[in-house]
Amino acid sequence: MTTTDPRPAPAQTEQGTFHHGARSEFNAWFFRTFDRYLNHITRQHKRSAFADIAAGAVVELGAGVGANFAHLPPGSSVLAVEPSEAMHAQLEARAAARGLDLTVIGAYGEDLPIPDASVDEVLCSLVLCTVDDPEAVLAEIRRILRPGGRFRFVEHVAAPSWSPRRWLQHAIRRPWSWVFEGCDLCRDTARTIEGAGFREVAIRRARLKRSAFVPVNTAISGCAVR
Ligand SMILES: C[S@@+](CC[C@H](N)C(=O)[O-])C[C@H]1O[C@@H](n2cnc3c(N)ncnc32)[C@H](O)[C@@H]1O
Numbered sequence: 722m723t724t725t726d727p728r729p730a731p732a733q734t735e736q737g738t739f740h741h742g743a744r745s746e747f748n749a750w751f752f753r754t755f756d757r758y759l760n761h762i763t764r765q766h767k768r769s770a771f772a773d774i775a776a777g778a779v780v781e782l783g784a785g786v787g788a789n790f791a792h793l794p795p796g797s798s799v800l801a802v803e804p805s806e807a808m809h810a811q812l813e814a815r816a817a818a819r820g821l822d823l824t825v826i827g828a829y830g831e832d833l834p835i836p837d838a839s840v841d842e843v844l845c846s847l848v849l850c851t852v853d854d855p856e857a858v859l860a861e862i863r864r865i866l867r868p869g870g871r872f873r874f875v876e877h878v879a880a881p882s883w884s885p886r887r888w889l890q891h892a893i894r895r896p897w898s899w900v901f902e903g904c905d906l907c908r909d910t911a912r913t914i915e916g917a918g919f920r921e922v923a924i925r926r927a928r929l930k931r932s933a934f935v936p937v938n939t940a941i942s943g944c945a946v947r
Contacts (some may be wrong), residue, residue, distance in 0.1 A: 727778050727800060727839035736774050736834050738827035740806045741902060748902055749807035750784045760788055762932040763846065766875045766942035767792060769925060771844060774873070780840050780865065782830045782858070783848030784808070787815030792844075797819040798836070800840075802826045802833060805902070821910035830858035835865045846875040847937075849913070851904045859917035866947040874914070875945050877929075877937035879907045890936050897936065911941050 739745070752759070760767070773791035779793055783802035786808050793799060799821050800814055803807035809825050816823035824944050826835055831843075831854050843862050849855045879885035898904055911924050924943040932938040 725836045725839040727833040727835050731799040736828040738804050745807040753811055762906050762929045763875055768942055770873045770875050771940040774842050778840050779842045782845040784812055786811040789846055790815050798822040800824050800826055802828050804829050828894045831863055831914055833861045837864050838867045840865050841870045842868055844873040849876050849910045850908055855913050863947055868947055871944050873929050875942040876910045877940050878910045889918055906936050914945055921946040
């Protein structure tokens with residue numbers, strides 16, 4: 722059996738990046754500084770969604786500063802798709818500390834420089850809230866996964882319509898999105914994943930417990946199989 726190497730040629734690893742000055746530096750600082758806390762409040766979601774990831778080539782979308790590297794088997798070969806240049810140095814340091822073979826790809830999830838049907842695992846956390854076009858990103862994830870390959874996710878979503886948190890999400894939606902470089906508090910990401918054409922989708926819905934970040938504590942996690 723021949724397998725396709727999912728790594729892009731070096732010339733393709735810098736396809737699309739951004740740097741919004743102080744805002745991007747703030748976000749890199751924020752995710753570095755609150756990394757342990759964010760991993761603590763999402764731990765139940767991450768433990769179930771990211772359990773038993775097979776060693777091998779793993780694609781992580783919007784890898785940030787490497788918050789999910791602890792869930793990858795040491796020795797994994799990670800293609801980290803991260804358009805924010807401000808995150809790259811920390812990503813590389815984290816991967817080296819975990820013994821991961823890292824390729825950072827400066828690209829957007831909507832247009833991945835990765836061949837069709839070339840990976841078994843794609844994962845992301847807190848990313849489908851931020852991408853410009855979640856449907857296009859999910860189509861790209863399906864395209865690069867082999868049949869039977871898994872997309873694993875942990876995402877914050879819109880609170881139920883009866884909840885005061887929903888009101889809060891709408892009230893602060895625009896300034897929040899500006900500060901967090903596109904993060905939309907009001908997306909129905911479960912519905913978007915369910916409609917993305919995967920063969921099987923399993924979604925767990927549970928609030929993040931004891932989270933100080935109330936606008937983002939309505940969360941989903943799970944796995945979609947191509
Ligand atoms: C809220 S942060 C989450 C970072 C990390 N996954 C975590 O859980 O800490 C969102 C990340 O998605 C990245 N991002 C933004 N737009 C993207 C896109 N179109 N495709 C892929 N990643 C994107 C951002 O640069 C940022 O690193």
